[in-house]
Amino acid sequence: MDTAAARDLLAEAERTNERRVVVLSGDRDAGLAAADRLLDALPIPLTETSLVSTSDDLACEHVPVRNAGRLLGTTQKAVVLDCHEDCRPNALGRVVGAVDGGGLLVLLTPNLDDWPAHRDAFDEGLAVPPFDTRDVTGRFRRRFVETLRAHPGIAVYDADSNTLVRDGRTNPAPRLRKQLPDPPESAAFPRESHEACLTADQTDALTTFESLREPGHAVVADADRGRGKSSAAGLAAACLAREGLDVLVTAPGRRSAAELFARARELLGSLGDLASDGDTVETSGGGRIRFAKPPEAADLPGDPDAVFADEAAAIPVRLLESLLDCPRLAFTTTVHGYEGAGRGFDVRFRDRLAETDHDVHEASLSDPIRYSGGDPVEAWAFRALLLDARPAVDPLVGDAAPETVEYVSLSGADLAADEHLLREVFGLLVYAHYRTEPDDLARLLDAPNLAVRALVVDGHVASVALLAREGGLDADLRAAMYDGERVKGNMIPDVLTSQLRDEDAAVPFGYRVMRIATHPAVRSRGLGSRLLGEVRQEFADDADWLGVGYGATSELLSFWAANGYGTVQLSTTRNDTSGEYSAIMLDPLSAAGRELHDRHAGWFADRVSGVLSDALRDLDADVARAALRACATTPDLHLGERDWRVVAGAAHGPGMYGVDPGPFRKLAVRHLVAGDADLLSADEERLLVGKLLQSRLWDDLADRLRYHSTSQAMRALGDALRPLVAEYGTEAAREELRRFEN
Ligand SMILES: CC(=O)SCCNC(=O)CCNC(=O)[C@H](O)C(C)(C)COP(=O)(O)OP(=O)(O)OC[C@H]1O[C@@H](n2cnc3c(N)ncnc32)[C@H](O)[C@@H]1OP(=O)(O)O
Ligand SMILES: Nc1ncnc2c1ncn2[C@@H]1O[C@H](COP(=O)(O)OP(=O)(O)OP(=O)(O)O)[C@@H](O)[C@H]1O
Structure with a gap:
């Protein structure tokens, strides 16, 4: 790609604060050499460039394709993605998001006409035994190449023949550059928190989060990727912790909450309120921000004052529901992008939230942070990876x-x-x-x-x-x-x-x-x-x-x-x-x-x-x-006379389960797998599971099943055993039962 064309493309990206794509197609070595020349000719520092590839062939930072996730949440002025040996759609999704407004995504690809027939390491992964790589087709690539040729903002350079096929410029009319938003005149959170916002949407979202200063409120913030919702949540969490509140953060993984914690630390640092900065962030006002994985957060450990669920749509609704007992709630979700749609957050969870006593406040962020709205590369990535695919209306x-x-x-x-x-x-x-x-x-x-x-x-x-x-x-x-x-x-x-x-x-x-x-x-x-x-x-x-x-x-x-x-x-x-x-x-x-x-x-x-x-x-x-x-079998139940005497005795009092749990377990399994489902109540079956099979402590079990006392739970187990003995017992067992029934 000649230097002038590359400079023009980069200048347009910078002028519009949008991203542009450069495809260097053809032989891998020719593509690498072209990338090298391109990066040399452009005013992009090597420190702001990454090569995502199977091998380390350029002078900049090298990220192995399988570790492309490392780029999530980071920004680079240029990222070169080598698609020759291992073209992974996941890596592509991660890499696009890491390019800053005014930056370039450079794709090294085989000749675009030949690429759909080319097989690489990703295809080998699709060749599941007994199939082999020849059985894998190239439809994803064919569709992908079509999008590269059709979408604006994408330059295509044939490195084999040194030909510029498309220059990738969109020649947009001049636009006013966005100014940083003004902080609101009167705000409940400190002025510094609002000054840390990068868009007016983020300021509005932070204002919505202010409702969480009082108990009984819930905030749902949604946005497309990269609109700064996690950051807004982080600023809010910091302000609440600064007021002495204990904020529990959960997210599908600790990594996904990294931006939230980063913003919280920065703000508390600049306010001089950061008392301790380990895994848990502590404030001088006695508040803290800590992380727990969703299954642990569901128990609301330590009774937090506020719970923030970041990327809530990627957390099962069942676990989100357990958070509802907390007095202050915040949920952030992605509208488009895979995390967003998971498990029907909107359909099922919002209704549940509306049924609680919390006042629910909504915030939507639409201005992208890292690049201008209307960025053609975002539109292309949505289409190429179907990030915005929806079920039929x-x-x-x-x-x-x-x-x-x-x-x-x-x-x-x-x-x-x-x-x-x-x-x-x-x-x-x-x-x-x-x-x-x-x-x-x-x-x-x-x-x-x-x-x-x-x-x-x-x-x-x-x-x-x-x-x-x-x-x-x-x-x-x-x-x-x-x-x-x-x-x-x-x-x-x-x-x-x-x-x-x-x-x-x-x-x-x-x-x-x-x-x-x-x-x-x-x-x-x-x-x-x-x-x-x-x-x-x-x-x-x-x-x-x-x-x-x-x-x-x-x-x-x-x-x-x-x-x-x-x-x-x-x-x-x-x-x-x-x-x-x-x-x-x-x-x-x-x-x-x-x-x-x-x-x-x-x-x-x-x-x-x-x-x-x-x-x-x-x-x-x-x-x-x-x-x-749901197990379709009939388990054996061979209990001897002595076994039945112990079980039948326990059903009535003098016998004890603890002397020989084995026969009780067999009886429970036989019934729960293949018995008449109407013989026992649901609670009686829960007792069989909890006591006979899981050996839970009586206190714990009585508590879980809401019996008034441990002895009531013990009696209930005896009551549950009686019909089982009558149903499955031998004559000796029924004989034993009759002794007590008279
Ligand atoms: C390998 C896997 O994919 S496992 C995960 C299955 N998929 C999902 O969980 C995705 C979200 N859920 C769904 O798309 C649907 O609920 C499906 C696919 C599970 C069921 O599809 P439907 O068309 O509703 O099934 P169908 O009407 O035949 O049967 C529904 C019955 O399944 C049961 N059921 C199964 N899952 C659920 C659930 N998550 N919520 C409520 N009922 C459920 C109920 O007994 C229900 O009967 P009901 O409506 O009388 O209460
Ligand atoms: N107020 C802010 N100050 C500094 N950086 C910010 C701020 N808001 C957002 N950013 C940066 O913009 C990027 C996107 O922000 P954030 O992760 O909060 O957005 P998001 O909407 O949660 O996006 P994603 O769905 O991609 O996680 C991040 O790299 C973040 O560091």
């Missing part, structure tokens, strides 16, 4: 019912050919699953092991399922897996083989429902079940099993059980963000699938009482009940 699917929808199979080619459909499918997945990210868009379009099935109404997506083919692995791979090697993309066979030590688990093949989502406007009408029914019918003669692995809640366990899926495993560690244990369930389709299911269901029932008294001691009793109820 409600009225378009409002009439969807199980009888009126059409079941369709959507191949990568179908999705690539129909942008509307792609947006709706992807938008729905993003909306419902907080972990959906840019890499998933490429997977959807190119991965050979994935299949998309949907229910559509008038061409609009009402429900969608993403299926991943798993298993059917040869003996060598199975042995490797058994020996502990990670075999990518085979989640269920992997768990059954390596954790549960079943070397044959990956012989049969099946489809794991990776994600399923029904449009929020039409949930609970049977669409999700219809979709799973159709999937079952379609694959009945073509696969050995259907399966699923997900963060277990009692509602979801019931949903899957109602659709024929049976529990075979509960994980022994919790997910960091959701705090949920995951469940694996199977729905057998063939004889081989049934074999696999039956041996694991049987084994699950055999071992579950051991696990519940150990790693799963803190599993929610209702999740345990639902997981056991």
Whole structure:
């Protein structure tokens, strides 16, 4: 790229405070040399430049592609992203956000015509056994190249032929540069906090946060990425802590709360109120700002005065609900961008918030901080990575019912050919699953092991399922897996083989429902079940099993059980963000699938009482009940005469559970897995789980189940045992019962 063109492009970026993209396409070495010349010719210091690449080929900072997340929240004047050997959509999303207004994103790419056929390390990751890289398609790249050629603000330079294909200038009319906002005349927070705001939106948001000085208020701040909402929250947290309040901050990860803490520290520092600056920030007024992961924050440790949930949409609603007991609440959420849509924050949580006694205040920030509004590179990134994909608007699917929808199979080619459909499918997945990210868009379009099935109404997506083919692995791979090697993309066979030590688990093949989502406007009408029914019918003669692995809640366990899926495993560690244990369930389709299911269901029932008294001691009793109820087997119950005498005796008083817990546990598992669900009340079942299986202390259990006293809880367990003895006991057991009943 000749120096004059590069200088003109950078000058335009600086003049408008927008970003520009330079694509250097062609041979990698030629591209690198062109990048080197470009950076040399431009007035951009090396210290403000990063190269994101598999190798360290330029004189500036080098960030490995897999660590591109390091750039999140930082800003650079120029970032060079090397797309030759490992083009990761996630890295692209992170890198774009790190370029400052007036800066350049430089992409090193293969020749744009050839790129879709080029295979790299990312594609190798998509080539899940038994597929190989040749099975991976290049649709994501084809679409990506089209966006590079079509969007304004993107220069394309062919480094092989030294030709400037597009100069990337948009020649905008001159605009007034934004001034820093004036602090409000009268503000409740210190003037310095308002002076620290960079846009008028941020000032307004901070003013909204002032309501939190009094208890009984909640603030919801939403914005697109990079509008400074976390920073506004940080300034507010600092002001509250300065007044002596204890502020608990939670976010999907500590990293995501970094900006909030940074602003709080800066402000307290400049006010001279920073007493201690470790993981917890303490103020000279006796206040503090501390962090806890969502599952811990949900218990409101130390009864904080205020809770701030940053990126709240990426935190499960169940955990957010536990925060509502705190007198002051703040939630920030991203409108567009993957974190934003997760788990229907708007749909479900705002209603819950409105039902509380808190006065709810809203703040919206639309002015970007790092670059001007209307920046063409932001618009391009939204489109290229579908950051703004949304489910169909409600009225378009409002009439969807199980009888009126059409079941369709959507191949990568179908999705690539129909942008509307792609947006709706992807938008729905993003909306419902907080972990959906840019890499998933490429997977959807190119991965050979994935299949998309949907229910559509008038061409609009009402429900969608993403299926991943798993298993059917040869003996060598199975042995490797058994020996502990990670075999990518085979989640269920992997768990059954390596954790549960079943070397044959990956012989049969099946489809794991990776994600399923029904449009929020039409949930609970049977669409999700219809979709799973159709999937079952379609694959009945073509696969050995259907399966699923997900963060277990009692509602979801019931949903899957109602659709024929049976529990075979509960994980022994919790997910960091959701705090949920995951469940694996199977729905057998063939004889081989049934074999696999039956041996694991049987084994699950055999071992579950051991696990519940150990790693799963803190599993929610209702999740345990639902997981056991969803296990499709009938556990053995071989109790001897002496066992029954102990159990029946305990049901009436003189016998004691503690002398020999074994038979009680067997009885509980037998009933909770395969017994008549109406025999005991929900609380009685919770007692079986809590006392007999999880060995909780009586005081704790009485408290949890709201019994007036420990002895009342003990009597309730006896009452629960009686019908069980009557139902399952031998003649000897019933004889024992009759002794006491008379
Ligand atoms: C691998 C995975 O994807 S697991 C995660 C599943 N997906 C999600 O959680 C995304 C958000 N949720 C959704 O999109 C939907 O709620 C789905 C896909 C779970 C269910 O789709 P729907 O079309 O509502 O299913 P359908 O109407 O057939 O069955 C609903 C029943 O499932 C149960 N159910 C399952 N999950 C839930 C839930 N989160 N909230 C309420 N009910 C639920 C209920 O029993 C419900 O019956 P009800 O409405 O009479 O109470
Ligand atoms: N008042 C401020 N003072 C200094 N820097 C700020 C301020 N507001 C925002 N920034 C900077 O602008 C960038 C975006 O801010 P922030 O992270 O708060 O925004 P956000 O809306 O939460 O965005 P994201 O969704 O990307 O986290 C950050 O790099 C931050 O350091």
